[in-house]
Amino acid sequence: MTGTVVAGERQKFDALAARWWDPDGPMKPLHRMNPLRTGWIAKRLDGVAGKSILDVGCGAGLASEAFARLGAHVTGVDAAGEALAAARAHAEAGGLSIDYREGGPEDLLAVGEKFDAVVALEVIEHVEDRAQFLGALAALAKPGAPIFLSTLNRTARSFLLAKLGAEYLLRLLPVGTHDWRMFITPGELGAALRPTGYRITELAGMRMSPTGQWSETRDLGVNYLAMARR
Structure with missing residues (x-):
């Protein structure tokens, strides 16, 4: 176990593996x-075919498989x-063919690998040492590669919708999936990235409709995507 992920978070997601x-x-x-998520990233990479992508906190591989089906060389x-x-x-x-490895970034x-893009989707809100985590992401990106x-x-609003609503009222997620105190504002994310030499260059909100479908929005108040470059 590496030093960035809270042990209880690992156990929580292990328990969900079968489903x-x-x-x-x-x-x-x-x-x-x-x-x-994956379409937004692929568009900003001008396609992922033939590119090496590191999927950090890949879980059971939802994003990893999506990138692999688009022709990327994926490490999860x-x-x-x-x-x-x-x-x-x-x-x-x-x-x-996806290279899955157990551990953290x-x-x-230690093995000196570098990637054309590094992604961490719905991960940082489960991370204990954000500075170490983001530093590792930056170190794993090739020169000029985005995170x-x-x-x-x-x-x-995120407390009402993503915590109380999603976990307790609508039961969209298991109770205890998120700790609202671990959520991170775009400003805090930008400040945490700054020591790595990266800065946020694009942000987009994600909105879920009443039917459960997701779409891009300018509203960053609940879920959001970020691209960062050196």
């Missing part, structure tokens, strides 16, 4: 959100071993 790929299961919101890393086992089994069944630094993050803004 991660059930589109109507506990990860249903991520299944619905995934095309928006996660501290949750059970989730990674589900990722490997699902990729093999789908005929996809810090564990990849992409998606996360939750810490606002009164």
Whole structure:
């Protein structure tokens, strides 16, 4: 276990591994959100075919598989071993070659690998040492390569919608999935990135409709995507 992810968070997502790929299961919101997230990233990379992408906190591989199906060379890393086992089994069944590794981004630094893009989707709100985490992401990116993050803004509205609404009222997520105190504002994310030499160059909000479909919006008040470059 590396030093950035809270141990309880790893155990939480390990417990969900068996149903991660059930589109109507506990990860249903991520299944619905995934095309928006990965499409937004692919567009800003002018396509991902032939490019190396590191998916940090990949879980059971929703984003990793989406990028792989678009022709990217994908490495996925996660501290949750059970989730990674589900990722490997699902990729093999789908005929996809994805390099899944157990651990955190810090564990990849020792082998000196660099990637054309580094993504961390719905991860930083589960991270204990954000400075170390973002420093590792930056160190794993090739010169000029972007970093992409998606996360939750810490606002009164996100507490009502993403915490109380999603977990307790609508039961879209298991109770305890998120700790609202760990949510991060775009300003805080930008400040945390600054020591790495990266700055946020683009932000987009993500909005869920009453039917559960996700779309891009200018409203950053709940879920948002960020691209950062040196």
